[in-house]
Amino acid sequence: MNPLDTLFWLLNFPASHAYAMVFIAGFSILGLFAISAKRTSPGAALRRVREREGLRSEGGATRRDIGGTTMRVLFRILAFVMLANLVIGILSLTGVPVTRAYIYDNGRPTVGTLDGDWVTFTTGDGVEYTLESNFFSPAVFPDRDAYIPGGQGVVVRYLPSHPQAFVIDSSQLPE
Helix, strand or coil: CCCHHHHHHHHHHHHHHHHHHHHHHHHHHHHHHHHHHHHCCCCHHHHHHHHHCCCCCCCCHHHHHHHHHHHHHHHHHHHHHHHHHHHHHHHCCCCCCHHHHHHHCCCCCEEEEEEEEEEEEEECCEEEEECCCCCCCCCEEECCCCCCCCEEEEEEEEEECCCEEEEEEHHHHHC
């Protein structure tokens, strides 16, 4: 299994679901950055009152302090992942082949059928896949705007280790 194939398979998800990813990432980033920027951990106000009244035991960091720090770091990481998904989604919506060129160059060709937004093809292992190629970010390369009539055979290129990452080869469309 090629690690680069795995990377492009992971990057292909936000690229192939670009319209939804822009909205999901756009709205979730706001909350994730807000939570990660919060300086206090849960229950900080109660701890301040206890310290003022002398009820807090002396010692190092409590579990809540460590948990709050861990939570902020986790949410920061998630926020940056969602920011990357937002960028990939916007690039894919504007027609930039973020993952399509790699899949086209390194993919294994097979014949498939197109029925509406769904592409059905069988891999070399004999497993049949039916995957979506939606209107907003179609899985077509090199000519993203090529007209592909439904019901006809098309050439599909897929990554052998991750067949969910595929493109329809627009250079081999039936005339």
